[in-house]
Amino acid sequence: xxxxxxxxxxxxxxxxxxxxxxLAQVQTRVRIIEAxxxxxxxxxxxxxxxxxxxxxxSFSSYRLLKEETVSLQKDLPVSIAVHPGRSLELTLIKxxxxxxxxxxxxxxxxxxxxxxxxxxxxxxTVSIGGPKHREGTILITLALL
Amino acid sequence: xxxxxxxxxGLLNKYxxxxxxxxxxxxxxxxxxxxxxxxxxxxxxxxxxxLIKSPVEEAVEKETFPWVxxxxxxxxxxxxxxxxxxxxxxxxxxxPFLKKKIMIPVAAVAVALILMMxxxxxxxxxxxxxxSVVEYVESETYNVMIYQLENQKGTVIxxxxxxxxxxxxx
Numbered sequence: 001x002x003x004x005x006x007x008x009x010x011x012x013x014x015x016x017x018x019x020x021x022x023l024a025q026v027q028t029r030v031r032i033i034e035a036x037x038x039x040x041x042x043x044x045x046x047x048x049x050x051x052x053x054x055x056x057x058s059f060s061s062y063r064l065l066k067e068e069t070v071s072l073q074k075d076l077p078v079s080i081a082v083h084p085g086r087s088l089e090l091t092l093i094k095x096x097x098x099x100x101x102x103x104x105x106x107x108x109x110x111x112x113x114x115x116x117x118x119x120x121x122x123x124x125t126v127s128i129g130g131p132k133h134r135e136g137t138i139l140i141t142l143a144l145l
Numbered sequence: 146x147x148x149x150x151x152x153x154x155g156l157l158n159k160y161x162x163x164x165x166x167x168x169x170x171x172x173x174x175x176x177x178x179x180x181x182x183x184x185x186x187x188x189x190x191x192x193x194x195x196l197i198k199s200p201v202e203e204a205v206e207k208e209t210f211p212w213v214x215x216x217x218x219x220x221x222x223x224x225x226x227x228x229x230x231x232x233x234x235x236x237x238x239x240x241p242f243l244k245k246k247i248m249i250p251v252a253a254v255a256v257a258l259i260l261m262m263x264x265x266x267x268x269x270x271x272x273x274x275x276x277s278v279v280e281y282v283e284s285e286t287y288n289v290m291i292y293q294l295e296n297q298k299g300t301v302i303x304x305x306x307x308x309x310x311x312x313x314x315x
Contacts, residue, residue: 009253011253011257015257015260015261052294052298052299053294053299053301055295056292056294056301097265101280112284112285113284113285113286113287113304114282114283114284114287114289114302114304115282115283115284116279116280116281116282116283116302117279117280117281117282118278118279118280118300118302119278119279119280121278123298124278124298124299124300125298125299125300126278126279126299126300126301126302127299127300127301127302128301128302128303128304129301129302129303129304130287130303130304130305131287131304
């Protein structure tokens with residue numbers, strides 16, 4: 001009887017731990033885009049982005065520079081190079097049933113030029129833009145997978 | 146009244162109720178033929194008994210007390226019928242599940258499920274309404290503006306007036 005109890009207790013603990021670990025990871029899609037008024041080329045994979053922010057900005061060209069899916073774990077920063085000298089750092093702060101709170105830092109040569117915390121929810125995109133890149137502007141989109 | 150009458154008169158009630166001993170009965174019955182006072186007392190008791198007995202017997206004969214029987218029958222039925230819980234348990238026949246062999250694993254699984262549900266419920270309680278997308282934002286080198294898109298599917302954080310050239314929305 002003791003063995004049975006120990007077995008089921010272990011199974012229960014393992015189940016809880018595995019579920020907690022699975023819940024603690026957040027898959028986030030990061031896209032780094034160059035938006036400019038040079039030309040009128042819009043990458044086909046960026047139709048959703050232009051559909052959302054096209055009415056807000058008057059850029060004629062959207063070019064995908066990088067796309068990554070990052071797995072965020074609580075309090076573990078993940079760094080993505082945006083372009084030489086600039087990087088994006090994402091840290092999962094809190095996970096909710098309907099989303100996650102993520103700290104986003106944009107760094108230039110090691111120092112923060114932006115520090116924000118956003119709530120990502122499925123079906124919603126958070127875009128961060130503004131810093132200049134060549135003849136256009138960098139636009140970073142974050143979305144939960 | 147004779148002296149003997151004092152001792153017999155004390156026995157008259159018992160004699161009338163047939164509660165005397167054989168010796169007392171002999172004493173009373175030997176005395177009664179010679180004592181009109183005691184005979185009269187005994188007769189009065191008999192008259193009173195008849196007076197009370199007749200109407201009671203008449204009433205009992207007339208009345209069948211149906212409500213009494215109904216009440217008794219209901220009581221018998223209530224005692225015989227099992228309770229709701231007993232009836233449900235007997236229909237479901239859950240006795241095999243109450244055995245330790247099954248009960249302990251079931252309890253362990255139930256505990257595991259509860260433990261799994263706790264974080265989900267907790268998250269549900271602490272979940273925020275969707276609109277607050279940006280918790281905070283700060284930048285030492287740029288001015289920051291936040292745009293909430295009309296379709297509620299996106300939020301834009303725009304940096305402008307930075308150390309490099311300005312890129313402003315249209």
